[in-house]
Amino acid sequence: MTSASSAPSVPATAELAxxxxxxxxxxxxxxxxLYYVLDAPALPDAEYDKLFQALQAIEAAYPALLTPDSxxxxxxxxxxxxxxxxxxxxxxxxxxxxTDTEATGAEAFDARVRxxxxxxxTAAPIEYAAELKFDGLAINLRYEHGVLTxxxxxxxxxxxxxxxxxxxxxGQIPLRxxxxxxxxxxxxxxxxxxxxxxxxxxxxxERQREANEKTFVNPRNTAAGAIRQLDxxxxxxxxxxxxxYGLGDVQGWEIPATHSAMLDALQGFGLPVCAxxxxxxxxxxxxxxxxxxxxxxxxxxxxIDGVVYKVNSRELxxxxxxxxREPRWAVAHKYPAQEQVTRLDRIDIQVxxxxxxxxxAKLEPVFVGGTTVSNATLHNVFELRRKGVRVGDQVIVRxxxxxxxxxxxxxxxxAKADEAAADLAGAESVAEPSRNPYVPNFHMPKACPICGSExxxxxxxxxxRCSGGIFCPAQRKQALLHFAGRRAMDIEGLxxxxxxxxxxxxxxxxxxxxxKLGVAKLAELERMGxxxxxNLFDALQKxxxxxxxxxxxxxxxxxxxxxxxxxxxxxxxxxxxxxxxTEEQLLEVKDVGPVVARSVHxxxxxxxNKTVVELLLAQDMISFPQSEGxxxxxxxxxxxxxxxxxxxxxxxxxxxxxxxxLIEAAGGKVSGSVSKKTSFVVAGEEAGSxxxxxxxLGVAIVDEAGLQALLAALE
Numbered sequence: 077m078t079s080a081s082s083a084p085s086v087p088a089t090a091e092l093a094x095x096x097x098x099x100x101x102x103x104x105x106x107x108x109x110l111y112y113v114l115d116a117p118a119l120p121d122a123e124y125d126k127l128f129q130a131l132q133a134i135e136a137a138y139p140a141l142l143t144p145d146s147x148x149x150x151x152x153x154x155x156x157x158x159x160x161x162x163x164x165x166x167x168x169x170x171x172x173x174x175t176d177t178e179a180t181g182a183e184a185f186d187a188r189v190r191x192x193x194x195x196x197x198t199a200a201p202i203e204y205a206a207e208l209k210f211d212g213l214a215i216n217l218r219y220e221h222g223v224l225t226x227x228x229x230x231x232x233x234x235x236x237x238x239x240x241x242x243x244x245x246x247g248q249i250p251l252r253x254x255x256x257x258x259x260x261x262x263x264x265x266x267x268x269x270x271x272x273x274x275x276x277x278x279x280x281x282e283r284q285r286e287a288n289e290k291t292f293v294n295p296r297n298t299a300a301g302a303i304r305q306l307d308x309x310x311x312x313x314x315x316x317x318x319x320x321y322g323l324g325d326v327q328g329w330e331i332p333a334t335h336s337a338m339l340d341a342l343q344g345f346g347l348p349v350c351a352x353x354x355x356x357x358x359x360x361x362x363x364x365x366x367x368x369x370x371x372x373x374x375x376x377x378x379x380i381d382g383v384v385y386k387v388n389s390r391e392l393x394x395x396x397x398x399x400x401r402e403p404r405w406a407v408a409h410k411y412p413a414q415e416q417v418t419r420l421d422r423i424d425i426q427v428x429x430x431x432x433x434x435x436x437a438k439l440e441p442v443f444v445g446g447t448t449v450s451n452a453t454l455h456n457v458f459e460l461r462r463k464g465v466r467v468g469d470q471v472i473v474r475x476x477x478x479x480x481x482x483x484x485x486x487x488x489x490x491a492k493a494d495e496a497a498a499d500l501a502g503a504e505s506v507a508e509p510s511r512n513p514y515v516p517n518f519h520m521p522k523a524c525p526i527c528g529s530e531x532x533x534x535x536x537x538x539x540x541r542c543s544g545g546i547f548c549p550a551q552r553k554q555a556l557l558h559f560a561g562r563r564a565m566d567i568e569g570l571x572x573x574x575x576x577x578x579x580x581x582x583x584x585x586x587x588x589x590x591x592k593l594g595v596a597k598l599a600e601l602e603r604m605g606x607x608x609x610x611n612l613f614d615a616l617q618k619x620x621x622x623x624x625x626x627x628x629x630x631x632x633x634x635x636x637x638x639x640x641x642x643x644x645x646x647x648x649x650x651x652x653x654x655x656x657x658t659e660e661q662l663l664e665v666k667d668v669g670p671v672v673a674r675s676v677h678x679x680x681x682x683x684x685n686k687t688v689v690e691l692l693l694a695q696d697m698i699s700f701p702q703s704e705g706x707x708x709x710x711x712x713x714x715x716x717x718x719x720x721x722x723x724x725x726x727x728x729x730x731x732x733x734x735x736x737x738l739i740e741a742a743g744g745k746v747s748g749s750v751s752k753k754t755s756f757v758v759a760g761e762e763a764g765s766x767x768x769x770x771x772x773l774g775v776a777i778v779d780e781a782g783l784q785a786l787l788a789a790l791e
Contacts, residue, residue, distance in 0.1 A: 084130040086137045093138045100131040104147040145223045145252035159237035162228035165325040173408045181409040182362035201358030205335040206365040209382035209408050212271030213300040216324050222259035224251050239303050245312040254346035265324030272299040273377050276315035293485045320347040334388045382410035415474045418442035423518045427526045429554035431542040437483050444475045452481040457520050458538045526550045547684040553579050564630035565619040569612040577601050591697040624700045635675045655680045716744030719755040725763030727780040742787050758783045
């Protein structure tokens with residue numbers, strides 16, 4: 077709550093208040109457009125909030141100044157009793173869909189248009205507007221003299237539902253169009269799609285999981301369900317976006333002569349229009365567009381299920397007209413479906429490179445996303461329970477390009493299988509009330525199916541993991557790569573391709589085996605000449621002399637990073653004492669909490685992990701010539717003692733590791749997150765959210781030159 081001393085000031089007279097309110101609305105509209113539509117914010121969130129609060133204060137003091145297009149009207153609103161029907165002045169018609177997966181759909185459409193226009197084979201190619209077919213909910217926005225007055229769903233095409241309050245919460249939709257030209261248009265109905273970006277959808281589901289609430293099936297259903305919520309505040313909490321692509325009723329505006337020019341005009345009015353569109357010439361141009369979008373489809377930040385072709389000339393559109401309430405001048409050309417229904421035959425367990433155990437669904441093969449799918453991830457047992465999925469169920473499988481297929485929900489049992497399939501678009505991952513959410517025919521194993529080590533789950537965590545670590549074959553490659561890392565044992569030359577050959581060929585089965593490699597054996601590897609083999613051998617020999625902290629970090633114990641490894645090394649002084657430590661003794665170490673203590677104790681409780689460490693030390697493969705049993709006294713000035721710094725962005729000359737080393741050598745601590753306790757944020761090019769957080773909290777910000785000055789002069 078804002079205190080009285082920090083409350084925004086309100087002009088003393090209604091006249092001054094009106095002027096100031098108009099200025100604030102203009103600024104807020106401008107910055108909202110930069111943020112939501114152009115993705116180029118020019119103002120920190122805190123500054124935007126100040127402007128917003130100032131306008132709120134004026135409108136509260138002078139209610140007559142509140143306007144329908146005020147940015148303050150985006151937030152909240154009364155809960156609706158129901159939706160009021162809206163009769164569309166111009167019907168919202170569907171368009172014909174070509175369901176083939178090849179380019180022939182584009183060629184057939186072009187041939188049909190040319191035939192309808194009675195064009196000779198030698199006539200010039202027709203110009204088309206080619207766009208994306210968004211996977212969301214169609215909406216009609218009505219602007220009167222540039223101000224949003226109503227928003228309605230498509231409904232049955234003739235009559236939709238009034239969802240104005242809900243649509244007002246969508247930041248990308250302007251409450252007032254830009255420019256005097258837009259203000260002069262008596263009525264402008266803009267048709268478009270409300271959708272949800274993939275990253276926003278994933279973030280929403282992550283919040284749902286953290287709150288132990290139901291997760292959502294897909295972005296399309298979530299967006300459609302959000303728009304039809306009766307509480308606008310709930311809609312505001314769901315991150316929705318919008319693209320404009322057409323017109324409804326228009327009064328008082330001379331519509332541009334082509335569809336593409338009309339979209340340019342809408343963009344000029346401040347409406348978001350998708351950049352992935354083109355003017356294509358003839359069938360050849362449409363085929364090219366279809367292919368190019370198909371290739372980039374999976375990289376798009378939102379879902380599409382096809383592309384749309386429209387004759388670009390409005391005059392030709394008029395001549396072509398309609399048939400069966402579908403325009404002859406437009407067609408949708410769909411890509412292969414990314415969701416299908418199939419049967420879940422069994423559930424297996426997969427052990428990942430980091431030891432995570434993932435339930436994997438074995439499916440009755442189904443063609444989805446352009447390929448046949450027989451396996452799909454279930455993420456973890458808790459997600460499996462939320463979705464109520466069991467062996468024998470009919471499930472919804474989703475695959476997008478190279479993304480691993482996943483089960484997003486199941487089809488509740490109904491009288492007819494074809495009715496279930498028909499209901500797919502609206503299906504959600506929920507169980508019937510009478511069905512126990514716990515899966516009776518599946519349990520997570522207590523022992524790793526690969527190495528037999530104990531399976532552990534951290535208190536409050538959702539993932540089950542194998543505690544085998546460096547011993548488990550499933551984790552062997554990842555363990556070796558981490559062990560060889562620059563901040564661990566620093567074995568230069570031991571990269572992915574070499575590790576793949578060593579593990580796949582059975583040459584190295586554990587860490588001691590790494591140090592038994594000779595030059596001759598290394599030279600036998602693919603693309604490994606004698607000189608490269610000698611260099612890798614030398615790097616292995618050099619890594620034998622290290623510190624306990626580096627070695628401990630290299631073991632890859634979960635939750636043990638570089639700083640924790642240093643703290644453990646300083647506290648215990650040697651590996652024997654550390655391996656024998658109880659959880660209670662581990663909790664005595666600086667900055668070690670229950671999660672880290674349990675993880676370290678569980679790692680060394682596995683005899684095979686202890687054996688690997690003991691072999692490495694006993695056979696002089698690894699030694700610690702520099703003891704870390706006690707903290708060494710500082711050898712130089714400590715200008716950053718007691719200070720916490722955060723690094724963000726790319727510095728001109730220093731790498732992240734080099735900057736961190738300089739800060740730590742000067743007595744400072746480097747943190748990964750910004751808080752009120754942060755002393756300085758060191759920002760380089762392309763600094764991200766940490767820089768924004770620093771500005772919000774008023775933390776001092778310096779560049780590389782400023783850091784060097786701190787290192788040299790700070791008292």
